[in-house]
Amino acid sequence: MSWQSSLVKMGHWQTKVPDSAQLLWARSRPALSYFESSNHVLRTLTWSTFFLSVLSVFLGTIAWTSWRQWTTRQRLVPGIPVIGGSSKRDRLKNRERFRHDSKQMLTEGYLATNGGFFYVPSPLGERLMIPVQYLEDLKTAPIDRVDFVGTFIEMFEGKHTTFGSRSTLHPRTVKAELNQHLAEVMLSVQDEIHDTVQDIFPPCDDWTEVHIVDLITEVVARVSSRMFGGTTLSRNKDWVKASIAFAIDGYFGAQKLKKLPEFLKPLGARVIREVRNLGNYYKEAEKVAIPMLEERERTGEPAFDLLYWMQQAAVGEETDHKFIAGILLKISFAAIHTTASAAVQLLLDLCTYPELVPMVRDEYASVLAHSNDGEGRISRQGLMKMHVLDSIMKESQRFNPLLLVTFERIITEDWKLSDGFVIPAHTTIGVPAQAISMDPNLFPDPERFDGLRFAKIRNATTDPAVKGKAQFVAAHPQSMAFGYGRHACPGRFFAGDEIKAITAYLVKHYDMKFPEGQGRPASMEVETQYLPSHSATVLFKRRAVQ
Numbered sequence: 086m087s088w089q090s091s092l093v094k095m096g097h098w099q100t101k102v103p104d105s106a107q108l109l110w111a112r113s114r115p116a117l118s119y120f121e122s123s124n125h126v127l128r129t130l131t132w133s134t135f136f137l138s139v140l141s142v143f144l145g146t147i148a149w150t151s152w153r154q155w156t157t158r159q160r161l162v163p164g165i166p167v168i169g170g171s172s173k174r175d176r177l178k179n180r181e182r183f184r185h186d187s188k189q190m191l192t193e194g195y196l197a198t199n200g201g202f203f204y205v206p207s208p209l210g211e212r213l214m215i216p217v218q219y220l221e222d223l224k225t226a227p228i229d230r231v232d233f234v235g236t237f238i239e240m241f242e243g244k245h246t247t248f249g250s251r252s253t254l255h256p257r258t259v260k261a262e263l264n265q266h267l268a269e270v271m272l273s274v275q276d277e278i279h280d281t282v283q284d285i286f287p288p289c290d291d292w293t294e295v296h297i298v299d300l301i302t303e304v305v306a307r308v309s310s311r312m313f314g315g316t317t318l319s320r321n322k323d324w325v326k327a328s329i330a331f332a333i334d335g336y337f338g339a340q341k342l343k344k345l346p347e348f349l350k351p352l353g354a355r356v357i358r359e360v361r362n363l364g365n366y367y368k369e370a371e372k373v374a375i376p377m378l379e380e381r382e383r384t385g386e387p388a389f390d391l392l393y394w395m396q397q398a399a400v401g402e403e404t405d406h407k408f409i410a411g412i413l414l415k416i417s418f419a420a421i422h423t424t425a426s427a428a429v430q431l432l433l434d435l436c437t438y439p440e441l442v443p444m445v446r447d448e449y450a451s452v453l454a455h456s457n458d459g460e461g462r463i464s465r466q467g468l469m470k471m472h473v474l475d476s477i478m479k480e481s482q483r484f485n486p487l488l489l490v491t492f493e494r495i496i497t498e499d500w501k502l503s504d505g506f507v508i509p510a511h512t513t514i515g516v517p518a519q520a521i522s523m524d525p526n527l528f529p530d531p532e533r534f535d536g537l538r539f540a541k542i543r544n545a546t547t548d549p550a551v552k553g554k555a556q557f558v559a560a561h562p563q564s565m566a567f568g569y570g571r572h573a574c575p576g577r578f579f580a581g582d583e584i585k586a587i588t589a590y591l592v593k594h595y596d597m598k599f600p601e602g603q604g605r606p607a608s609m610e611v612e613t614q615y616l617p618s619h620s621a622t623v624l625f626k627r628r629a630v631q
């Protein structure tokens with residue numbers, strides 16, 4: 086099968102045929118038909134025409150790309166410090182440094198400017214870190230001028246990987262439906278946690294070493310899938326595998342694409358295995374989701390899952406079943422690895438500070454005693470009462486958030502802040518969330534891990550606003566792990582409940598510790614991401630529990 090026809094067959098990718106490739110194909114076709122002529126001179130001429138065409142397209146693409154880069158070039162605001170130096174040479178050097186030393190660079194900038202404006206060089210250019218007092222000016226800005234999805238498309242090479250959707254179907258359904266139905270959803274989620282742990286954990290009759298990232302990712306993928314589409318999704322091994330692999334291949338595929346110059350990326354996307362795999366995951370999502378959507382449409386039977394709510398909320402083009410299946414895959418990307426990373430970091434912290442574990446067990450036992458549905462499942466009210474675990478989760482996230490920078494947006498046109506400061510067009514802005522969480526003015530003794538830090542704040546006040554700000558799910562200028570404003574993570578309430586339910590279940594049923602001579606592995610810095618070490622292992626031993 087030719088590459089052109091495979092593209093057409095891949096439906097979803099049809100519109101992704103790169104312009105330059107289309108041009109090349111269009112130009113080469115007449116040349117090839119001339120080639121079939123028997124006249125040698127004509128044949129030679131045709132070949133030269135063909136090669137000249139190819140060469141001109143190639144050179145034209147380079148010229149066009151350079152021109153685009155030049156004309157859309159970022160303008161730096163004079164006087165704003167650039168971490169590592171503002172000369173071109175320093176900036177180029179520090180753009181590379183950002184790949185593996187971003188945390189230090191962001192901390193340097195935050196401390197040097199006392200939380201003010203600074204530029205941090207990164208592979209995609211100098212990102213402007215903005216002081217949190219300007220969040221109010223930006224939090225509800227129109228999306229065509231302060232673009233959230235654009236940053237995502239850039240980060241994951243969305244033009245070629247399909248990552249980053251401008252559809253609002255999933256954020257609006259999570260907000261309007263999932264968040265309103267968490268009480269019911271969390272009951273089935275707890276059933277799924279029990280079944281999944283029974284299915285995929287080794288027996289652990291004695292201390293057993295497990296790769297914690299892989300194991301917890303699978304637990305979260307299954308548990309999240311239960312919320313996405315009931316047991317039809319959560320018990321479908323191919324879907325669960327696809328939902329995990331979609332993010333991994335998308336991530337590694339994007340990293341490979343980033344190494345190519347812009348004009349070669351469309352071709353790279355056809356060759357890089359991870360990017361090519363993505364089409365298979367869409368097929369997998371369609372295979373499982375479309376029959377469910379059709380059946381539900383036919384019977385009118387209501388269901389208690391995100392797929393059903395998305396189908397109900399869809400309007401216009403969103404009602405296309407293939408489209409909804411694609412969105413399902415995209416929401417799984419937003420939900421699975423994010424939540425799994427937070428859960429893994431939490432378990433690593435519980436192994437590092439084992440004195441916290443009995444407190445979590447006691448809290449879970451006491452809440453279970455009062456907020457039990459009779460089948461051993463805790464009510465959502467009960468989950469909300471788990472202030473100790475909530476506090477440890479928030480402290481764990483303060484030290485090891487998934488993202489070092491949040492509130493990332495691309496400013497598409499010059500944007501004037503309330504005090505007259507103008508952010509030039511084509512600037513990627515962000516907030517150094519992790520550096521803020523280590524600010525001693527906001528978090529006394531910030532380098533000390535205090536699992537009860539936020540529980541103490543909640544206990545010490547009657548002010549509901551202060552209590553609210555100390556919760557894991559809080560999103561405000563001093564607590565930016567879930568972003569802020571219009572695009573603040575709508576899934577954080579589900580994520581918080583899910584992490585609580587998984588952790589409580591695991592500490593109740595297992596003892597955990599690091600292997601002999603091994604401590605907490607450092608997180609991995611990959612530009613703005615801060616990921617739990619993939620090689621981390623933990624020993625589990627099953628406890629005798631009635």
Ligand code: HEM
Pocket residue numbers: 233255256259416419420421423424427487488491492493566567568569570571572573574575576577579580
């Ligand atoms: C601990 C787990 C999670 C973390 C750390 C996290 C973090 C984030 C962050 C930082 C943003 C961008 C916010 C901004 O820039 O203002 C975001 C957006 C988003 N998250 Fe999460 N997230 C998590 C779990 C989830 C889950 C479980 C879901 C779905 C159920 C979800 C769905 C989304 C969606 C749909 C958006 C885009 C919102 C929009 O387009 O307006 N997330 N998340």
